[in-house]
Amino acid sequence: MTAAVPVADAPAPVATHCPYCALQCGMDLTPAADQRAGRASLPVTVTPRQFPTNGGGLCQKGWTSATVLRAPDRLTTPLVRGAGGELVPASWDAALDLVAGRLSALAAEHGPETVAVFGGGGLTNEKAYTLGKFARAVLRTPNIDYNGRFCMSSAAAAGNRAFGLDRGLPFPVTDLAGADAILLLGSNVAETMPPFVQHLAGARSAGGLVVVDPRRSATARLADGGQGIHLQPVPGTDLVVLLALLHVLLAERLVDRAYLDARTSGSDDVARSVAAWWPERAETVCGVPAEELRRVARLLAAASPSRGGRGAYVLTGRGVEQSAQGTATVTAAINVALALGLVGRVGSGYGCLTGQGNGQGGREHGQKCDQLPGYRRIDDPAARAHVAAVWGVDPATLPGPGVPAVALLTSLGTPGGPRALLVHGSNVVVSAPNADRVRERLAALDLLVVCDVVPSETALLADVVLPTTQWAEEEGTMTNLEGRVIRRRRAAGPPGEARSELWILAELARRLGSDVALGTDPAAVFDELARASAGGVADYSGLSHARLDAHEAAGGEGLYWPCPATHADTSCDGGHPGTPRVFLERFATPDGRARMVAVDHAGPSDDVRPDAPVHLVTGRVLQHYQSGAQTHRVPELERLVPEPYVELHPLLGLRVGVGDGALARLTSARGVIEATARWTDAVRPDTVFMPFHWSGAGSVNRLTTDAVDPVSAMPEFKVCAVAVTPAAEPAPTAAPVETQEVPA
Amino acid sequence: MSHDPQEGLRVPHRVVVVGHGMVGARLADELSRRDVDGALDVTVLGAEPYEPYNRVLLSDVVAGRTDVAAIGMPTVDDGRTRVLRGTAAVAVDRDARVVLGDDGARHPYDHLVLATGATARLPAVPGLGTDPTALPAGVHALRTLDDAREVVAATVNAPRAVVVGGGVLGVEVALGLAGRGLPTTLVHGADAPMDRQLGGEAGRVLRAALQAEGVTVRTGVRPDEVLVVGGRAVGVRLAGAVREPGETLGAGLVVLACGTTPETSLARRAGLAVERGVVVGPDLASVTDPQVFAVGDCAQPPEGSRGLVAEGWDQARRLADALVALAARPRAAHRRPDRPREHLRLPGDGAGPSMAVRLGTLLSSRAPGGPASGVDARGTDVVKVKAGPLSVVAMGRCGSGRAPVPGERTLRLADPAAGRYVEAVVADGVLVGATCVGDARVAADLTAAYTRRTPVPADPAFLLLTPVAPAAEPASSPEHMPDDATVCRCNGVTKHDIAACVADGASTQDDVARATRATTGCGSCTEAVCGLVDWLTAARAEGARRPGAALGQEAGAVHSSV
Numbered sequence A: 001m002t003a004a005v006p007v008a009d010a011p012a013p014v015a016t017h018c019p020y021c022a023l024q025c026g027m028d029l030t031p032a033a034d035q036r037a038g039r040a041s042l043p044v045t046v047t048p049r050q051f052p053t054n055g056g057g058l059c060q061k062g063w064t065s066a067t068v069l070r071a072p073d074r075l076t077t078p079l080v081r082g083a084g085g086e087l088v089p090a091s092w093d094a095a096l097d098l099v100a101g102r103l104s105a106l107a108a109e110h111g112p113e114t115v116a117v118f119g120g121g122g123l124t125n126e127k128a129y130t131l132g133k134f135a136r137a138v139l140r141t142p143n144i145d146y147n148g149r150f151c152m153s154s155a156a157a158a159g160n161r162a163f164g165l166d167r168g169l170p171f172p173v174t175d176l177a178g179a180d181a182i183l184l185l186g187s188n189v190a191e192t193m194p195p196f197v198q199h200l201a202g203a204r205s206a207g208g209l210v211v212v213d214p215r216r217s218a219t220a221r222l223a224d225g226g227q228g229i230h231l232q233p234v235p236g237t238d239l240v241v242l243l244a245l246l247h248v249l250l251a252e253r254l255v256d257r258a259y260l261d262a263r264t265s266g267s268d269d270v271a272r273s274v275a276a277w278w279p280e281r282a283e284t285v286c287g288v289p290a291e292e293l294r295r296v297a298r299l300l301a302a303a304s305p306s307r308g309g310r311g312a313y314v315l316t317g318r319g320v321e322q323s324a325q326g327t328a329t330v331t332a333a334i335n336v337a338l339a340l341g342l343v344g345r346v347g348s349g350y351g352c353l354t355g356q357g358n359g360q361g362g363r364e365h366g367q368k369c370d371q372l373p374g375y376r377r378i379d380d381p382a383a384r385a386h387v388a389a390v391w392g393v394d395p396a397t398l399p400g401p402g403v404p405a406v407a408l409l410t411s412l413g414t415p416g417g418p419r420a421l422l423v424h425g426s427n428v429v430v431s432a433p434n435a436d437r438v439r440e441r442l443a444a445l446d447l448l449v450v451c452d453v454v455p456s457e458t459a460l461l462a463d464v465v466l467p468t469t470q471w472a473e474e475e476g477t478m479t480n481l482e483g484r485v486i487r488r489r490r491a492a493g494p495p496g497e498a499r500s501e502l503w504i505l506a507e508l509a510r511r512l513g514s515d516v517a518l519g520t521d522p523a524a525v526f527d528e529l530a531r532a533s534a535g536g537v538a539d540y541s542g543l544s545h546a547r548l549d550a551h552e553a554a555g556g557e558g559l560y561w562p563c564p565a566t567h568a569d570t571s572c573d574g575g576h577p578g579t580p581r582v583f584l585e586r587f588a589t590p591d592g593r594a595r596m597v598a599v600d601h602a603g604p605s606d607d608v609r610p611d612a613p614v615h616l617v618t619g620r621v622l623q624h625y626q627s628g629a630q631t632h633r634v635p636e637l638e639r640l641v642p643e644p645y646v647e648l649h650p651l652l653g654l655r656v657g658v659g660d661g662a663l664a665r666l667t668s669a670r671g672v673i674e675a676t677a678r679w680t681d682a683v684r685p686d687t688v689f690m691p692f693h694w695s696g697a698g699s700v701n702r703l704t705t706d707a708v709d710p711v712s713a714m715p716e717f718k719v720c721a722v723a724v725t726p727a728a729e730p731a732p733t734a735a736p737v738e739t740q741e742v743p744a
Numbered sequence B: 001m002s003h004d005p006q007e008g009l010r011v012p013h014r015v016v017v018v019g020h021g022m023v024g025a026r027l028a029d030e031l032s033r034r035d036v037d038g039a040l041d042v043t044v045l046g047a048e049p050y051e052p053y054n055r056v057l058l059s060d061v062v063a064g065r066t067d068v069a070a071i072g073m074p075t076v077d078d079g080r081t082r083v084l085r086g087t088a089a090v091a092v093d094r095d096a097r098v099v100l101g102d103d104g105a106r107h108p109y110d111h112l113v114l115a116t117g118a119t120a121r122l123p124a125v126p127g128l129g130t131d132p133t134a135l136p137a138g139v140h141a142l143r144t145l146d147d148a149r150e151v152v153a154a155t156v157n158a159p160r161a162v163v164v165g166g167g168v169l170g171v172e173v174a175l176g177l178a179g180r181g182l183p184t185t186l187v188h189g190a191d192a193p194m195d196r197q198l199g200g201e202a203g204r205v206l207r208a209a210l211q212a213e214g215v216t217v218r219t220g221v222r223p224d225e226v227l228v229v230g231g232r233a234v235g236v237r238l239a240g241a242v243r244e245p246g247e248t249l250g251a252g253l254v255v256l257a258c259g260t261t262p263e264t265s266l267a268r269r270a271g272l273a274v275e276r277g278v279v280v281g282p283d284l285a286s287v288t289d290p291q292v293f294a295v296g297d298c299a300q301p302p303e304g305s306r307g308l309v310a311e312g313w314d315q316a317r318r319l320a321d322a323l324v325a326l327a328a329r330p331r332a333a334h335r336r337p338d339r340p341r342e343h344l345r346l347p348g349d350g351a352g353p354s355m356a357v358r359l360g361t362l363l364s365s366r367a368p369g370g371p372a373s374g375v376d377a378r379g380t381d382v383v384k385v386k387a388g389p390l391s392v393v394a395m396g397r398c399g400s401g402r403a404p405v406p407g408e409r410t411l412r413l414a415d416p417a418a419g420r421y422v423e424a425v426v427a428d429g430v431l432v433g434a435t436c437v438g439d440a441r442v443a444a445d446l447t448a449a450y451t452r453r454t455p456v457p458a459d460p461a462f463l464l465l466t467p468v469a470p471a472a473e474p475a476s477s478p479e480h481m482p483d484d485a486t487v488c489r490c491n492g493v494t495k496h497d498i499a500a501c502v503a504d505g506a507s508t509q510d511d512v513a514r515a516t517r518a519t520t521g522c523g524s525c526t527e528a529v530c531g532l533v534d535w536l537t538a539a540r541a542e543g544a545r546r547p548g549a550a551l552g553q554e555a556g557a558v559h560s561s562v
Helices: A035-040 A065-070 A092-110 A125-139 A153-163 A173-178 A194-205 A238-251 A257-263 A267-276 A279-286 A290-303 A326-339 A381-391 A405-411 A435-443 A501-511 A522-533 A545-553 A635-640 A650-656 B022-034 B055-063 B145-157 B168-179 B200-212 B265-269 B309-334 B440-452 B460-464 B495-503 B509-516 B526-545 B553-561
Strands: A014-017 A026-031 A044-048 A079-081 A087-089 A115-119 A144-146 A181-185 A209-212 A228-231 A312-316 A349-352 A420-424 A447-452 A464-467 A476-479 A484-488 A614-619 A645-648 A663-667 A672-679 A687-691 A720-726 B013-018 B040-046 B082-085 B089-093 B098-101 B106-108 B111-114 B118-120 B139-141 B161-164 B184-188 B215-219 B221-229 B232-240 B248-250 B253-256 B260-262 B292-294 B382-384 B392-396 B409-415 B420-427 B430-437 B486-488
Touching: A014 A484, A044 A065, A079 A092, A092 A115, A092 A420, A092 A447, A092 A464, A092 A501, A115 A125, A115 A405, A125 A144, A125 A476, A125 A501, A125 A522, A144 A405, A153 A326, A173 A194, A181 A194, A181 A238, A181 A290, A181 A326, A194 A209, A209 A290, A228 A290, A238 A267, A238 A279, A238 A290, A238 A326, A257 A326, A267 A326, A279 A290, A279 B382, A279 B440, A290 A312, A290 B440, A312 A326, A326 A349, A381 A522, A405 A435, A476 A522, A484 A545, A522 A545, A645 A650, A645 A663, A650 A672, A650 A720, A663 A687, B013 B022, B013 B106, B013 B309, B022 B040, B022 B309, B040 B309, B055 B145, B055 B168, B089 B265, B111 B309, B139 B145, B145 B168, B145 B253, B161 B168, B161 B232, B168 B184, B168 B200, B168 B215, B168 B253, B184 B221, B200 B215, B200 B392, B200 B409, B200 B420, B200 B430, B232 B253, B382 B440, B392 B440, B409 B460, B420 B440, B420 B460, B430 B440, B430 B460, B440 B460, B486 B495, B486 B526, B495 B509, B495 B526, B509 B526
Parallel strands: A115 A144, A115 A420, A181 A209, A181 A312, A209 A228, A312 A349, A420 A447, A447 A464, A614 A687, A645 A672, B013 B040, B013 B111, B040 B082, B111 B292, B139 B253, B161 B184, B161 B253, B184 B215
Antiparallel strands: A014 A026, A026 A044, A079 A087, A079 A464, A476 A484, A614 A720, A645 A687, A663 A672, A663 A720, B089 B098, B098 B106, B118 B260, B221 B232, B232 B248, B382 B392, B392 B430, B409 B420, B420 B430
């Protein structure tokens, strides 16, 4: 601690938010008194800040987040692959000229669609917006999508279909505290967003936390001791659990009939569709005893407002969404919530727990292959005209819809597919499914350009690497899991020559000879974003950096979209108050009713079979984030979880001859990996679990399937079939080189 | 497909489905979902006036476990499929390929599907006659929605009920009636109920469980006569292992659950091969006429039939695939390969591996079997009794009648005093059959292992118990907590870390939080941290007060390790 520093000289702390997940915990960054010390000390000190989502708490990732600012291998200069195949430092001019020149040449030869763009859910709203604008208006390519496709797309598709609007939590997260019951499906919040757990306290004390997870995860254990119920279905069958719950609600007349009549459409079809899922049948598919299903249905009903309860929530996470029937599963969860009359009522509801820091905002402002800013559809002529006007271009020049992430990655370097790819804020060779194929496709490109803060596994494959600023070094906004628009603030300067993507994209546009103006001032970019979003589903037009700052300084409750412009001055709080809770009056569908859609269970695309008789599920650990590009560079976190591992039940370990601590080999139809076995009874004996934060020999996404959901194009990360054997012999295929030296 | 040059020339392929029950309606639905291009012209004839409903749940209606309104099944609503409710098929002219309806209409077909189901089998005893639709008042076979409604109505006035037949349905109905407070006797000819699914020992456990639920179980007896006075049932006279000759059970309500007989009269009259059911091959086509198929209870497939709806739904799925393929074949080249099909994946629809077709009809996932592997009904033959808290499950190799098979291992856990019986039959490293009474958790695990063919543990005896220990409570008292136990998950702080912190002088939770960040995440561990700090500081004070005395072992370990 720096207690010796005289108070008068201490720089004021900067109020901002954690760089990691969508909970966006409030934190103060206190700039170090003397930053000249260079890399030896960190430029800021993190302290938790009281903010509704975290209540003053931080997990270990947040506490140690400043370490990433001075990662030993932080990118501080552009790198260009030299004649010898090495990445060598280059000047910005040289690197940008090279990129612009190659992009121009490729586009001239193959057409504008030969350039593809891959974005990320960690980018600020301003960056995400500018990236979409750069792709559509400067490059004029339809080929843009982002890693949020791997996170939010199923929930987004189901939410849009049911409610006409997709906001992860359509209510403030603090509302959860008052509920008697919370049904949490496929989310391990105790590890993925630990401070969130405090919002479950009310339901736990009422015995009403229901966790559905094939694993007895840290979150499932929160239901121990009478605080709730853990349902442990066979992987890939969460949908059946939900269909059976709805069946019981209908069979036992526990539904809110008045609500269904007044606020929904399609309930009769849905009711008929679940007549086939009586609990005993469901049990034979999902492995959850019929009476447990009944117990949970009754518990939820007792908590619901129509039956005098204090409220109930249904929440989904990636565990059920990252499935080839992810949209159907979320739809079934929504159907349960609607049948209980929860959605659009204060104190109850359905929500999806957004994963990435700006997973919400990132999906609203034009990184998605079929969307323009404001959550507008790119094939809607009115939306095209509006956005084109803001951008000062002819609507006819805007490309049409592109293809979603997996299809985009799969098409790279194929005949007719993109020949150049720009990657921003994503580490696709670790985080995309069927990762070996992704690596293969990247290698087939003529040009790969990666913008990142550290030499990620993807950056190491690039022809050009551009160093960017990160969280504490930039201004901007994020939209957290509640749809609350919050400010990210600069507390330190970037090291070396790292620059913001806003500057990089503007420079590229200039060098490409585009006359489309790309802003570099985040506040100004936000103002443009706000105008572009005006009238859209996700309307930010009543917001500005100045208003957000003023609102926060005044101790405001927070500003949630939609927040349309009013005639009042948006720099103060005379404007639209924002919408903490949507759907209270009506849904955003044409008739104002929530649409219930009948869905059915199809099962995993890659199911167990004699030569792959074990389910593989994947997930996260508390100490690491996504591909680990950041957290592997924090010694404190890396020390606790230094390497990948595979959790397996002792009965499975005994059967296949893999002891606790031994090296296990996992083989799927797509790849072979090895990892240290950890015996635990927290997994079913028919299932193994692996965290997905690593590249190389233990990179689980080399096994996962890239089969996708037919509606959302979400890949089926969360379940596939593997064989488990001891790693007796050397691995058959050596891991690709991971240890390339990077010049500092 | 509007650009299809053959569009105008196309003649839809006519499919007539006779029967609008659980399987016929499901087939129509499956056809409708697959036939996005309108290549089929589907007509469904249903004798019952109702929309299709879930017949399996009729026993739940009797038990009061489900709202009658909640058992309606999906109806096809694609604007193309014709569903003629209240219309029975009276004849089939296979030469002309026409079905004649009882309304006089003629329905020409290219392919005919019989899904006529089954009727209740009546015991051949005086008092009942032979027509299931003309039973005396107070006597019901639980086959239709009307039956269920009448049984429920009868429970109000009848002083006692007798359920004849102790199979799955009989057990469910007896439990349901007893649950409504009606004195109920279950009469079953074999030595124990559900003898088809349960071996003797399991059956005895079930029998005891039924008795505990208030059902009087009489085994080894059969009805000799249903006593009818003034057209109304008043009791059942028993034969067999009776207490006295001509023993009679008084009952105002008699429910017959003696099994079913495939409804094959239409097929028989049409000259199709009929044994127990309509004889069909692996492709579900009649062995007599390849244009005619049979599915569900009326069919007699080569692999046999257990009368479970899962089998019928699986057949509906397979037949829908086949019929769509037949209709599409001439125009296969015009199919759009990239057409998105929501919640429906068909072989060859995408590039993904192993796109097994499972449209929710299957009771389970299963290994993808090519045509060469033949029909595999495994996974559809799980019998799970709908009996509320009483768990009774049997699957595959089970029941008292089965002959021993070389190479099979049978493992049993008999715990009759606790109402539990578990049996697992293992061959070639997988579960090929199981019986489980009185343990819902084990039953669910056995079912998952059976339907998915997941390999059994090295010692299959582990199948007999739930392999997951109940959640181990964390050591409640600080002294019993292991040194490396994680106390604060959010910040990865162990008991050891906190002890070290206290040894360095920390005496409050805030001190510990500052030094270790424990409690600064979700806050769930606050109580545990406070408890530890109190205990550790007390131990330290104790040590300080009596320097000569031995420190607590834990505290000593802390000091030595800091």
